Amino acid sequence: MSLVVVALGGNALLRRGEPVSAQAQRDNIRLAARSLAQLLVDGHRLVVTHGNGPQVGLLALQGESMGKRAFPLDVLGAETDGMIGYVLQQELDNAYEPAARFATLLTQIEVDPQDPAFAQPSKPVGSVYSEADAQRLASERGWSVAPDGKDWRRVVPSPRPLRILEIEVIRMLVEQGVIVICAGGGGIPVAQRPDGTHVGVEAVIDKDHASGLLAAELKADAFLMLTDVAAVFTGWGTPAQQALGDVTPQALAEMDFVAGSMGPKVQAACDFVNRTGGMAGIGTLEDAADILAHRAGTRVIPA
């Protein structure tokens, strides 16, 4: 029985550009839960993480909409863990017939307050805007904004995850056979003060990097990043475009991937494989079981 850490991409919760609504989110999560339930039926143990970009941006907007200052991003991130994690646990429990125990856990992840990411906000959150609207919102609200594909979005700092504060508890739950949902939205970003106490920071950690760290710390057999693209491609958008199947970190290091699309996923996959010797898969939600069986998606494997 292998342990699989699955990171659900944003599209498992909301399709790109789809407005955040409770019903749309639940419908999408129900579909995702069916794929995850199949992994349980196949006998894998599961730890599930998820993104929160559109949701954390929406809560920030809602918080500001009443003429107040929005709650800081660490607290908003924790809110999205509740908003998404609850529905994910419920739908996964509903989709998987045998009796099973679940735990959805708030997860703090330590970052370096000196991380250069704080000076260079890069992680898109919230809705998509036209360039003009984005620039207006940036000047009105003090946001940083940047292009994201053909749209513009708010961007926030995305520091590197260093340490998962709840890792021992997560490990204990996994060892006891509990299906764990954690590190939602890349975990709640916190920094350690000189006296050893912790404080939240205004950032959103990249979900794939946080999930890769989690998978490595748990010595997972496999780490799956599920998204709306079937595989990692070379020559994307050219006639020579080709899906990668089994590939080593060494081979990937010699290829170029656009940062912001597949770049972080490929990096997180290589980090996990180099650290653990396990397998990291990238592909669609529907293909989850087939990726583990080396029949679909891109599988990053040790040399």
Added chain:
Amino acid sequence: MSLVVVALGGNALLRRGEPVSAQAQRDNIRLAARSLAQLLVDGHRLVVTHGNGPQVGLLALQGESMGKRAFPLDVLGAETDGMIGYVLQQELDNAYEPAARFATLLTQIEVDPQDPAFAQPSKPVGSVYSEADAQRLASERGWSVAPDGKDWRRVVPSPRPLRILEIEVIRMLVEQGVIVICAGGGGIPVAQRPDGTHVGVEAVIDKDHASGLLAAELKADAFLMLTDVAAVFTGWGTPAQQALGDVTPQALAEMDFVAGSMGPKVQAACDFVNRTGGMAGIGTLEDAADILAHRAGTRVIPA
């Protein structure tokens, strides 16, 4: 080493009428954490629950403020579990010097969809209003509103908690020495469908009743409800007003308490004591340790 379940009243998070802001909430929670840390120093094991009335009301308002339908109350409740539970865990960890393991867990609590409470909304959530504003909001938004002291507030159904879905996981964590924060806001209200699956319901479970059920299921040695009143009083507001110290459920049954103030706390205390033979305490946050030592607050004890 005794197991204590502590239910933090709303005033531990926000003083009555104080607007919900991230800083005010964190400052209040930091004070609460100091009292809870003392219980850990005294050698007790802790499970902590908390209210969410003002917060869940605020999130509902914010959700509606952008011209959209707010998320349903089960999802909003889960959001407040993240918003409050994260800060509570962090401040408790900061206030307690020894290394300790914490888990903040989303908690679903089953209710009966036929519970008569659904036809009689009674649980106040959100801000306080004048009667005129409350009536206007009721007609604009389809709310139920009711007087709460001298103010008016939105009220929502508050069905009786029947079963805690994550109870086995909570018990496992407690047995492993983990400090658990759970059942925030009275737990996320869900109903079981005829096919055995679960679905969220539009309600807010009373925190004290949910916490009492939790304490009984965990066979806790003590169940504390911490609020801004020093004890349960007889003859409240009369010259004969008198604080109750040690008192049995049988003696309490012969006294009258106003529903909505001390009524639910007294009921939850008696239910716990009758079911387990443990001790239930009611008093202020600052007195937590003294209540356990029978030096402060009201202690409901077996006959």
